[in-house]
Amino acid sequence: MNDKSSPRKFSRRKFVQGVSTTIIGSYVLTPGVSKISEKLEAETKEIASGKKPLNLIVNKVRYELMISPETTLAEVLRNELKLTGTKLICNHGECGGCTVLLNGEAIYSCQMLALDAGEKEVTTIEGLLTGEELHPIQKAFVEHDGLQCGYCTPGQIIAAQAILLKNSQPSKEEILTGMSGNLCRCAAYPNILKSVLAAAGYLTEGTNR
Amino acid sequence: MAVKIIKSKNFVETDFVESLAEVPVEEYKPWPENDKLKIVGKPVSRIDAYEKVSGTASYTTDKFLPNMVYGKILRSPHPNAILKNLNTEKAEKLEGVLKILSFKNCPEISWYxxxxxxxxxxxxxxxxxxxxxxxxxxxxxxEALKLIEVEYETLPFVTTASEAMMSESPKVHGWGNILDGKPDTYVRGDVEKGFNEADQIIEEEFNTQVVVHNPTEVHCSLANWDDDKLTIWDSTQAIFSVRDTVAASLKIPSSKVRVIKKFMGGGFGSKLEAGKHTIMAALISRDIGKPVFISVDRKEMNLAVGNRPDSNQKLKIGVKKDGTITALSHISYGSVGAYPDSAGCSWPLKTIYLCPNVKTEEYSVLTNSGRSRAMRAPGHVQGTFALEAIIDDAAEKIGMDPLEFRLKNYAETDQVFNVPYTSKKLKDAYLKGAEIIRWKRRNKTPGSQNSEVKNGIGMATQIWWGGGGPPAYAALKLNRDSSINVFAGSQDLGTGTYTFIAQVAAEVLEIPVEKIKVDIGDTDFPYCPLSGGSMTAPSVAPAIRDAAEQMKGKLISAAAAILNLPEEELMYSQGLVSSIKEKDKKISITEIVSKTRNRELITNGAREKNPDGYATNSFGVQFADVSVDTLTGKVKVNKIAAAYDIGRTLNPKTLYNQIHGGIIQGLGYALFEERLLDRKTGKVLTTNLHSYKIPTIKDAPEIEIAIVSQFDPLNSSIGVKGVGEPAIIPTAAAIGNAVYNAIGKRIRSLPITPDKIIKALYS
Structure with a gap:
């Protein structure tokens, strides 16, 4: 959390970029008598395997990672950070299951290379909570039963958040358009719409059927 | 409470299954109407909703174990081929590859x-x-899959049922392409005589397409061994079936296999059986000593894990001028793909309408394509589309209103088994649905509107089983703080199983739902049936009630001992046992449990038997209001009115949601979903969610639901009937009939796409 306010003088990323060739060279030439620390040795191996450093800010926490360049943002979130709320349903940008916020905009995280998300603010479903307390949109999805199996739900809720971040009073048509990239095979759509309408403040208690 | 073992016969998807079941000797009085209950029937929010909206619900795809590795499957690119040779050398050399399983090193394990x-x-x-x-x-x-060198000998293939039935066609297996070599037949009365008695005879042919389940969570399993004990996390609707198939495949006792499924991303029938990938994960895991996770991708989802078979249906109906149906016949052909399954779809025609003379022939035909599996109301969806169309056409032919025609031929009893229904409120559903949609608005002459966009109204009836039955068990643990743990080997597919279980236990023990913790989806828990056939709630809810009622009995018994009073003098209410005579003599659950040495009380409940000599079915009707653009051919569904007899409503919130889902899936089936298979190459063209169209939020019509039933008085002490499948059955038929009412042309094949409308209108 403090990373932004107190930038480190010595960034591992810069260091690695700057001296990687030399290190690899010395490692290869004199493996037995290397004075490189174990940590650097490990990093060197990763560089040799083609991995790249990635500085990722997810749910306001900064992560420093080494990843293969072909890794998608969705893969990093799920496999590296274990933020499994983000779901891979089609992995082709067709269903919206992997929707996350990138600097406040909804994107399909399966369609973005993780390296392209470097230094940007990523918000996943887990990031909407405050401690154990649900976000009002999440509460609306509970109250209005905007889900069945729940697998597409994180993507639906993030898509709704993206709509409401832009416009706190969207029309029904704007909500439908904004949510139309998120497939729900259980087809809980009427209740998803109701949940988003409620989150936007259009519905009051007692309309929960 | 005393129990006994009986022979129980249940309807599971398309077959009657007989098994031994333990049932309570004494049965409880049915609950009264919902307005006299406190928790059941109320719109309780899902108790598992927090996990689902917070992203913390752990699905099988989200399970990570230390050292776990990943499996991927190489699949044949050909519709029919013999595997001549397989060279895995290069793939094995790839760094990070741990094991390659194929016919070369895998034991022979029987399948299909x-x-x-x-x-x-x-x-x-x-x-x-x-x-x-x-x-x-x-x-x-x-990467390794690409390095495997395979030599295939490609063979001629067949892709359609009609082609496969020709004698000169390639045989999918050595023994011919018609399953069992003949159709499934059913005869009641004398159809020839029936048709002779008719004033009008109508014959029509219908075709329906193959559609794919495409649940959001892909099929996947994670297998891990500890010594000789195997644990499998699986995205499945049937934990016990998976356990038993895995045990049989690996030739190990079922007791060594534990299957767990806490959450799953949909199934719709495709996850009712163990997948090959599950066995592969178990085999490889045992071999390499690491947990193995195998998942399929979206393309494989559209190729290899099931579909709703297509159908070609020839129907014939005989009617008298007064509207009496004198005979019905049905011949259907459906392609089950490359391995045995059922493509029959005659059941609705046998049972919905009063008719003494019926004959059906159902052909299940093998083709070189992905095998079908049960898909939400297998057979009924395609069968109802055709039946309800010809019923409308017959009514028109004799100049009768379609609703009046259906009421005229209303069947009061089950005509196949010749037994009464435990309850049937279809008539009420007809009238309620007609009122909601304002049936009288329909075009008296179909297609008579002169506008570019024509409106129409249509209806369709549905029947399904949905009575459930034994065996189904549950264990209840009452803790000192008066909270309760329920353990049951059932599954929640997104249908609300977690929640209704908590509601039923809370209702009996008169404590808040929040005090009930529900643990399901684990074969270590008492047995419950697979979650399919709309049988979960009617099977499981009574077992929960039994366990909770027994707990009440235990509390009274314990209170009697503590208070030194006879049991008959005590009553239970809202967490307290008190004397009927002296009101100050009372004791709370917490005090009772604290006084027991083990600090907890445990009961086991069982589902009671179904009544002898009755049939239990869910009934319903949907009315569709559509607009058809006669210039573009596009159909817009404006509204669906759905009226159902599903016995007792356990939770209107989850019930309505499930009905919405069925209707919208039915809309996709009616208007655009279709697995396209290229007949020249034998390959599927729709292998992703871009080409395989499923409904989006923008396709959802206005939906109005009416439940006309209070509870089924005979099926169980809860009186709930299943609704999961009934929700989808009549939608496509109602939309088809509404389109006819709008344009006056009958589209006899699904999906009803714009090109078919345009062709019907202008050629």
Missing amino acids: YDTSLLFDKNLRYQGDEVACVAAISERIAL
């Missing part, structure tokens, strides 16, 4: 009712399994 093997050298459809690679990452496993 002994018609094939886990790894068979005969590959009978595009997608049949060739090999499985396990590697330290999914990407490496996928």
Whole structure:
């Protein structure tokens, strides 16, 4: 959390970029008598395997990672950070299951290379909570039963958040358009719409059927 | 409470299954109407909603174990081929590859009712399994698949049922393409005589397409061994079936296999059986000593894990001028793909309408394509589309209103088994649905509007089983703080199983739902049936009630001992046992449990038997209001009115949601969903969610639901009937009839796409 306010003088990323060739060279030439620390040795191996450093800010926490360049943002979130709320349903940008916020905009995280998300603010479903307390949109999805199996739900809720971040009073048509990239095979759509309408403040208690 | 063992006969999807079941000797009085209950029937929010909206619900795809590795499957690219040779040398050398399983090193494990093997050298459809690679990452496993060298001998193939039935066509298996060599037939009365008595005879032919389940969570399993004990996390609707199939395949006792499923991303019937990938994960895991996770991708989802079979249906109906149906006949052909399954779809025609003379022939035909599996109301969806169309056409022919015609031929009893129904409120549903949609608005002459966009109204009836039955068990643990744990080996597919279980226990013990913790989806818990056939709630809810009622009995018994009073003098209410005579003599659950040495009380409940000599069915009707653009051919569904007799409503919130889902899936089936298979190459063209269209939020019509039933008084002490499948059954038929009412042309094949409308209107 403090990373932004107190930038480190010595960034591992810069260091690695700057001296990687030399290190690899010395490692290869004199493996037995290397004075490189174990940590650097490990990093060197990763560089040799083609991995790249990635500085990722997810749910306001900064992560420093080494990843293969072909890794998608969705893969990093799920496999590296274990933020499994983000779901891979089609992995082709067709269903919206992997929707996350990138600097406040909804994107399909399966369609973005993780390296392209470097230094940007990523918000996943887990990031909407405050401690154990649900976000009002999440509460609306509970109250209005905007889900069945729940697998597409994180993507639906993030898509709704993206709509409401832009416009706190969207029309029904704007909500439908904004949510139309998120497939729900259980087809809980009427209740998803109701949940988003409620989150936007259009519905009051007692309309929960 | 005393129990006994009986022979129980239940309807599971398309078959009657007989098994021994333990049932309570004494049965409880049915609950009264919902307005006299406190928790059941109320719109309680899902108790598992927090996990689902917070992203913390752990699905099988989200399970990570230390050292776990990933498996990917190589599949045949050909519709029919023999695997001549397989060279895995290069793939094995790829860094990170741990194991490659194929016919070369895998034991022979029988599959598809002994018609094939886990790894068979005969590959009978595009997608049949060739090999499985396990590697330290999914990407490496996928890379390795490309390095496997395979030599195929390609063979001629058949892709459609009509082609496959010709004698000169290639045989998918050696023994011919018609399953069992003949159709499933049913005869009641004398159809020839019936048709002779008719004033009008109508014959029509209908076709429906193949559609794919496409649940959001892909099929996947994670297998892990500890010594000789195997644990499998599986995205499944049937934990016990998976356990037993895995045990049989690996030739190990079922007791050594534990299957867990806490959350799943949909199934719709495709996850009712163990997948080949599950067995592969278990085999490889045992071999390499690491947990193995195998998942399929979206393309494989559209090729290899089931579909709703297509149908070609020939119907014939005889009617008298007064509206009496004198005879019905039905011949259907459906392609089950490359391995045995059922494509029959005659049931609705046999039972919905009063008719003494019925004959049906159902052909299930093998083709070189992905095998079908039960899909939400298998058979009924396609059968109802055709039946309800010809019913409308017959009514028109004799100049009768379609609703009046249906009421005229209303069947009060089950005509196949010749027994009464435990309850049937279809008539009320007809009238309620007609009122909601304002039936009188319909065009008296179909297609008579002169506008570019024409409106129409249509209706369709549905019947389904949905009575459930034994065996189903549950264990209840009452804790000192008066909270309760329920353990039951059932599954929640997104249907609300977690929640209704908590509601039923809370209702009996008169404590808040929040005090009930529900644990399901684990074969270590008492047995419950698979979650399919709309049988979960009617099977499981009574077992929960039994366990909770017994707990009440235990509390009274314990209170009697503590208070030194006879049991008959005590009553239970809202967490307190008190004396009927002296009101100050009372004791709370917490005090009772604290005084027991073990600090907890445990009961086991069982589902009571179904009543002898009755049939239990769910009934319903949907009315569709559509607009058809006669210039573009586009159909817009404005509104669906759905009226149902599903016995007791356990939770209107989850019930309505499930009905919405069925209707919208039915709308997709009616208007655009279709698996396209290229007849020249035998390959599937719709292998992703871009080309395979499923409904989006913008396709959802206005939906108004009415439940006309209070509770089924005879089926169980809860009186709930299943609704999961009934929700989808009549939608396509109602939309089809509404389109006819709008344009006056009958579209006899699904999906009803714009090109078919335009062709019908202008050619």
